[in-house]
Amino acid sequence: xxxxxxxxxxxxxxxxxxxxxxxxxxxxxxxxxxxxxxxxxxxxxxxxxxxxxxxxxxxxxxxxxxxxxxxxxxxxxxxxxxxxxxxxxxxxxxxxxxxxxxxxxxxxxxxxxxxxxxxxxxxxxxxxxxxxxxxxxxxxxxxxxxxxxxxxxxxxxxxxxxxxxxxxxxxxxxxxxxxxxxxxxxxxxxxxxxxxxxxxxxxxxxxxxxxxxxxxxxxxxxxxxxxxxxxxxxxxxxxxxxxxxxxxxxxxxxxxxxxxxxxxxxxxxxxxxxxxxxxxxxxxxxxxxxxxxxxxxxxxxxxxxxxxxxxxxxxxxxxxxxxxxxxxxxxxxxxxxxxxxxxxxxxxxx
Numbered sequence: 001x002x003x004x005x006x007x008x009x010x011x012x013x014x015x016x017x018x019x020x021x022x023x024x025x026x027x028x029x030x031x032x033x034x035x036x037x038x039x040x041x042x043x044x045x046x047x048x049x050x051x052x053x054x055x056x057x058x059x060x061x062x063x064x065x066x067x068x069x070x071x072x073x074x075x076x077x078x079x080x081x082x083x084x085x086x087x088x089x090x091x092x093x094x095x096x097x098x099x100x101x102x103x104x105x106x107x108x109x110x111x112x113x114x115x116x117x118x119x120x121x122x123x124x125x126x127x128x129x130x131x132x133x134x135x136x137x138x139x140x141x142x143x144x145x146x147x148x149x150x151x152x153x154x155x156x157x158x159x160x161x162x163x164x165x166x167x168x169x170x171x172x173x174x175x176x177x178x179x180x181x182x183x184x185x186x187x188x189x190x191x192x193x194x195x196x197x198x199x200x201x202x203x204x205x206x207x208x209x210x211x212x213x214x215x216x217x218x219x220x221x222x223x224x225x226x227x228x229x230x231x232x233x234x235x236x237x238x239x240x241x242x243x244x245x246x247x248x249x250x251x252x253x254x255x256x257x258x259x260x261x262x263x264x265x266x267x268x269x270x271x272x273x274x275x276x277x278x279x280x281x282x283x284x285x286x287x288x289x290x291x292x293x294x295x296x297x298x299x300x301x302x303x304x305x306x307x308x309x310x311x312x313x314x315x316x317x318x319x320x321x322x323x324x325x326x327x328x329x330x331x332x333x334x335x336x337x338x339x340x341x342x343x344x345x346x347x348x349x350x
Contacts, residue, residue, distance in 0.1 A: 012037045014044060017053075017105050023083050025098050026105040027057045032079050035072040048345040053105065056341065059218045060101050062090035064187035066220070090188055090218075104215075104341040121212035127203045136208065139272040140315040141304065144204045147256060147311035148195045155191035157258035157308070160184060160221050160332050174225045174330055181234035182224040182266070182322055182331075192221070195256060196336055201311060205338035208252055208313065219335035221258075224266035226325045233324035238269065238296035242316045242346070246279050249344035251316035256309075258332040263303035265327030268312050268320065271299045275317035291350075311336065 014034065017027045031054045034044050058068050063086060071077065071085060087093070096113060103110045110118075127144060128136070136142040148156075163186045166173040178184070186192075195201070196216045206212040227233055242251060255268050274281075281299070282291055296319040303323055304312055314320055325331055 012040075012042055012044065021079055021083050023086065023093055023098065024102075025057065025061065025093070026102045027053055028061075028083070029079055031057065032072070032082050035069070036076075039073060039076055048347045052343070052345055056104065056215050056339075057101055059215055060097060061086055061093060062188065062193070062218050064185070064218050064220060066185060067187055118212045121199070121202055121206055124199070124203055126207055127200050128207050133207065136313075136315075138276075140275040140318045141270060141272065142204075142208075142313050143304070143306060144200060144311040144313065145307070146309050147201050147204070148198045148309060150309070152191045152194035152198075153258060153309050156189065156195055156221075156334055157332050159189045159191055160186065160223055160258065160334075163221075164223050166223075166330070168329065171226075175228070175231055178223075181236075182222050184221045184223050186221050187218055192334060195334055201254070201256075201336060202338065204311070204313060205252065205254075209338070209340055211340060214338040214340055217335070217337045217339075219337065222255075222322075222331065222333040222335065224322055224325050224331040224333075226265075226327055226330070233266075233322075236321045237323075238271070238301060238319040238321045239292065240316070240319060243349045244278075244282060244291055245346050245348045245350045246282065248278070248317050249346055251339065251343070252313055253316060253320075253337045254311050254313045254335070256311045256334045256336055257306045258334055259308050259329070261306055261308075261310075261331050261333075262327060263305035264325075265305070265329065266322055266325030266331040267303040267305045268314075268333075269301050269303045269323045270314055270318045270320040271296065271301050272318070274299060274319060275315045278317050313337075 012033065015029050017030050019029050020026060021029055034046060037044050055065060058065055067089070072082070077085060096111060099111050100114050102108070128142060132142050161168065164178065164184060165176055196218070202212065202214065205214055225231065241253070242248065261267050285291055285294070299319065301319070306312065
């Protein structure tokens with residue numbers, strides 16, 4: 001009598017990045033395969049560089065990272081269903097955008113139209129002055145005024161109000177139950193897309209990165225209401241979104257104020273200049289301490305107020321977050337960042 005054979009783990013092979021489906025987009029099937037394997041209990045290896053490429057493709061297709069992961073793990077779609085969901089969610093894919101994605105994934109040259117567009121952005125007049133850039137170097141953040149056109153600014157603000165079911169003139173509508181704190185999982189709207197395509201925003205990030213060859217994030221929006229009894233500030237407080245292993249590669253993020261936001265109205269908060277001293281601070285911490293659990297406000301946090309249409313761009317090395325809203329109106333924002341295809345990433349998380 002033969003002993004029972006142990007169950008074998010099915011082998012799941014990752015397809016090459018160049019394998020495509022109906023949409024003809026590279027890397028997408030590889031991303032889907034990894035997530036399908038994870039649902040089945042098989043963790044396929046993935047490094048930070050490949051995660052970056054996944055995020056690039058998702059952003060470029062006009063879908064949010066969170067909504068993509070929620071769909072993949074919640075709906076467990078086939079690959080064909082996943083591709084259909086992308087089109088249903090974000091609309092048809094521009095063939096030129098698909099060609100740019102594929103060139104980024106494979107290392108092939110961009111189409112001529114893309115090359116000409118990026119060259120025009122590089123050649124355009126700066127939107128950040130020498131004083132702005134000196135401030136950026138010193139403080140680790142900079143404010144771009146009038147970052148988007150007035151019409152898309154107003155339309156984006158109204159879209160957030162409508163989505164959360166609130167009215168500016170009725171405070172009782174501000175406090176309806178929401179599941180994500182101050183974050184609003186709302187990614188697709190024509191006004192949001194118009195803001196993401198702002199030439200001024202593109203040029204500002206191009207000046208900071210040293211290249212116009214950047215991709216814009218498909219990020220969410222935010223709605224931070226004034227505190228009142230029973231509705232304390234839910235966070236996030238000061239934090240980092242990146243590994244603290246030194247040296248830290250340069251990354252930048254951005255937040256667009258859709259309405260006037262004085263400092264007390266839950267304004268974006270950071271520790272200015274900390275990118276210049278984070279290495280020393282980390283080295284001086286006790287060996288067994290967690291840098292993320294320190295009193296980061298004691299490092300010199302400051303709220304950064306602004307007007308509707310101001311974009312705050314900050315260096316990822318700064319502790320940053322929101323703050324309790326002690327003003328008279330909600331803080332309404334859109335998160336926007338831009339980044340290159342190839343950038344340094346830290347493979348070790350700390």
